[in-house]
Amino acid sequence: MPTHPVIDSVPKQLRIGEGWEAAASGRTLAVDNPATGTVLCEVADAGPEDAARALAAAREAQQGWARTAPRARGEILRRAHEIILERAEDLALLMTLEMGKPLAEARGEVAYAAEFFRWFSEEAVRIDGGFATSPDGRNRHLVLRQPVGPCLLITPWNFPLAMGTRKIGPAVAAGCTMILKPAPQTPLSTLALTAILAEAGLPPGVLNTLTTSDAAAVVEPLLRGGGIRKLSFTGSTQVGRILLTQCADTVVRTSLELGGNAPFIVFDDADLDAAVDGLMVAKMRNMGEACTAANRVYVHAGVAEDFAARLTARMAALTVGDGTAPGTDVGPLIDAAGRDKVERLVRDAVGRGAKVLTGGEVPEGPGTFYPPTVLAQVPRDAELTGTEIFGPVAALFTFEDEDDVVRIANDTEWGLVSYVFTRDLDRALRVGERLETGMVGLNTGLVSNPAAPFGGVKQSGLGREGGRVGIDEFLEYKYLAIPYSS
Known part of the structure; x- marks a missing residue:
């Protein structure tokens, strides 16, 4: 198996909690270079047991992460943005090796991906609420916006870095913990991004990354089990329909960016x-x-x-x-x-x-x-x-x-x-x-x-990513009724 310094620098294990771990089964997943047909390397191949441990880590970290100051969350994203730009050449080459796009396009995607972190670093401190008097004057209405909770993020292979930052950025800014599952064809860009966020100061358990060749075995138990409160998926309409059905069991909040025509x-x-x-x-x-x-x-x-x-x-x-x-x-x-x-x-x-x-x-x-x-x-x-x-x-x-x-x-x-x-x-x-x-x-x-709402209608999906509304997908409204006597 040929080696390359940029590939050697990327972790090949699962990120669960505060460490990098092998899959419980010991299985690995081969990563191919589509330009040559050769195997670049192998990464850990997660199964249901690994997914359960990742969910436990995300749930354990959720409460403390939600209480983290918005500015602190934003600064982590800003540091990650800067690291991505510093390592743009290595990240672009990594992407080209694992999925094929020319280096010039890969460099463009790196810049695009980094911009989502900068955008949502600024949105983290703009999460607002409201306060009003009821029409009869007897109550005060206090409206809060709080993180939805542990999220499952599923990204595609065609834009492996940008689709990761487009989902991670608003989740981090909102105060949500995450399990991230990249496409099996392009796990290296995601693993490199995961390492960058840890380096930028993202606390253990906030982002857990599972590379796997068996998405159904990993994803379905997470969605049907009740611990995941939000799914963000980019992929085909066919798979999106299946995931939407699985989300129905526990009424998981869902955003889907699906196919186009x-x-x-x-x-x-x-x-x-x-x-x-x-x-x-x-x-x-x-x-x-x-x-x-x-x-x-x-x-x-x-x-x-x-x-x-x-x-x-x-x-x-x-x-x-x-x-x-x-x-x-x-x-x-x-x-x-x-x-x-x-x-x-x-x-x-x-x-x-x-x-x-x-x-x-x-x-x-x-x-x-x-x-x-x-x-x-x-x-x-x-x-x-x-x-x-x-x-x-x-x-x-x-x-x-x-x-x-x-x-x-x-x-x-479709209607993207x-x-x-x-x-x-x-x-x-x-x-x-x-x-x-x-x-x-x-x-x-x-x-x-990154500054505009991306998404479609009809069977091209639900919800929007990016722009001022992108963070809304990861926030819930809470209303407090306060009796008041003047």
């Missing part, structure tokens, strides 16, 4: 260069492996040919390769299953009449690579219209009528994000308000920002 709409008055730039961001960020990725690209028939030519030239010019190599634009997909899905969706679309303008063929050699691909004349019954592609494939459709494209864009069970490109301000606002998504990018392909 983002429409990207280009009107005939759009700045086509800006629209292509926006689509390159919305489609190719993280090799297309993002819930915010443009899945269905609707281009007005009057500009469709010109737009397709400009996009094809940009996509064909991208360099595919190992994310650690200089000049790489597109790294490997996360694993063989992910690549097989993309290949199947492209074949289905072509079989129904779609035209391949560039890409579309799996390259030879090691690694789970798929080339940047543009499909034109995609029929609306192609499977990819109703399935997250999660790969570097831009599927182009044409439209002629505003009402028609809005109807088609909304014809999906949509994108609209037009020079007409009235149209931008009108269409933006009509689209059934939690976020809309108007003449931009990037909507994610």
Whole structure:
């Protein structure tokens, strides 16, 4: 097994309470490099017994952590923010090795991840309440906001560092203890983040990290057992439905950031260069492996040919390769299953009449690579219209009528994000308000920002992360009625 200094520096055990521990079973989980197919290292593989110990540690620490001064909680996050930025190169390389994204993108994610800690370090001291006189004058109403309690945080593999900070940040700021379960494909970024928080002064038991290959065995007992009071999950809609059912047994407070099927709409008055730039961001960020990725690209028939030519030239010019190599634009997909899905969706679309303008063929050699691909004349019954592609494939459709494209864009069970490109301000606002998504990018392909509420509607999830409302997911309201006689 090859070694690398940045990997050697990361703990490989479970974080439970105040120490790093092996799994009770002694099992380990292999971490692969998707660019080469080689094993990077092995980490502890947690089971139900480890989950029970992590929950006990979180519950034991909860009361004392909730009483910690907001400023103290904020300063821990601020120190962690600074450490992340100091170690940006190592964290970026670690991320690239375990999940494949090019180093330039990984550096961007490190900066994005750190910003969540800075944002919520400031929000920690802004948790407010209220005091009022009842309408009849006989009572005073004192409203408090208190931490919801021990939380279970489940993060995905596509943004392993940022999704960790986006959940940990508000939980720490609110005064909640946590159990963090990362995706099995990318445990190293999470373990490195866990170590950074301990170094920044986070007390023992506040953050407990469980890496595991058997999520069901670890998660279900936690949710059904009554000790967890909050679940925050980012992942597929299919898994989200299962977790929501499990949360029902003990009425666990739940926030879910699930799948997407983002429409990207280009009107005939759009700045086509800006629209292509926006689509390159919305489609190719993280090799297309993002819930915010443009899945269905609707281009007005009057500009469709010109737009397709400009996009094809940009996509064909991208360099595919190992994310650690200089000049790489597109790294490997996360694993063989992910690549097989993309290949199947492209074949289905072509079989129904779609035209391949560039890409579309799996390259030879090691690694789970798929080339940047543009499909034109995609029929609306192609499977990819109703399935997250999660790969570097831009599927182009044409439209002629505003009402028609809005109807088609909304014809999906998902509602995370949509994108609209037009020079007409009235149209931008009108269409933006009509689209059934939690976020809309108007003449931009990037909507994610720590200072803005991230989340969707319909089957794209519940609740919001980031922004001023992100901490609300980890706080409960308590009302004290106080009799008063003047």
